[in-house]
Amino acid sequence: MSAATTVFTGIGELVTGDPATGDGSPLGLVRDAAIVVEDGRVAWVGPARSAPSADAGVDLAGSAVVPGFVDSHSHLLFAGDRGAEFAARMSGRPYTAGGIASTVAATRAADDVTLEANVRRLVAEMARGGTTTFETKSGYGLTVADEARALAVGRLLTTETTFLGAHVVPPEFAERRDAYIDLVCGPMLQACAPQARWVDVFCDRGAFDEDETRTVLAAGSGLGLLPRLHGNQLGPGPGVRVAVDVGAASVDHCTHLSDDDVAALAGSPTVATLLPGAEFSTRAPYPDARRLLYAGAHVALATDCNPGSSYTTSMAFCIAVAVREMRMTPAEALLAATAGGARALRRDDVGVLRPGAEADLAVLDAPSYVHLAYRPGVPLVRQTWRAGRRIA
């Protein structure tokens, strides 16, 4: 006997993200649409008038529906709060990578229950905002035990966990950088690799240089982890070049790019993941999304949710900022926040609504996806479904 099927109807506007469906645009738009879900996956998608019958039905009363957001870059495994630092920054103090140390101290001091409760709170917030897939990183423990426990907590909530022992050099190693790199590449990676899919390095001024970055990525790759990178956030640097060179799935921030960086991204499968919440929250210039799009680079949008430089879980907020401040069209921004994020995680089963994909839906209290940017700051996500099950 086959599994029970559910048909979602009353979808005024459906964004499938599949150009082979609907209006033929990159959005794959279908009006008056229906989706049939079986076993947590999309079984059929198309105009409601042609929908096959199903065992159960959900009427969405004319809503717009988009694929659940794929937040391919977050730092949820922390404790503490940096509201005072934000207030100081908004009063004129610049952002530097060094602020991470205060979150490291708070995270080390937190017990496991506190750490897990904080992540669960943020993940619930993500679900209410329409996010159905997210990546998250260690990087606020910076000891073997603290990095490993952060990833163990992360693994409870997502398969997309990233080892970021090379986030900054912790204070106790300030005069012994080489010893810290040895620790990261040796015992720390040994302890963390079983709980991680990805290895990441903050390759930027005040963090890690090119040689250190290559050393850590190579050690992670040697243990089966896939590389991704923070690069070119605080200034020009080698991040993009290294990411493309090692075949990273994504290089994230991309705020300060040379012509060579843009050309390298355009000629590679490495995704340029833009994190406008960080520029917003540090009052910094935004990345030049149009330059990347014109060149033909793959672009994703993610929140970079972290307590220092971008304390938002809202993908809708990032879409609105990308449209208003980075001149992405509403369609480009939505695709970057769904299929783009999926590509940045090397996933083809999320971020798109086509037969076989996960039935991950964000149901909007709006007639069109355009309202995500047109109505900034408004909580438009009315329902969130992941794998055919309502999660918010």
Ligand SMILES: [Zn+2]
């Ligand atoms: Zn980050």
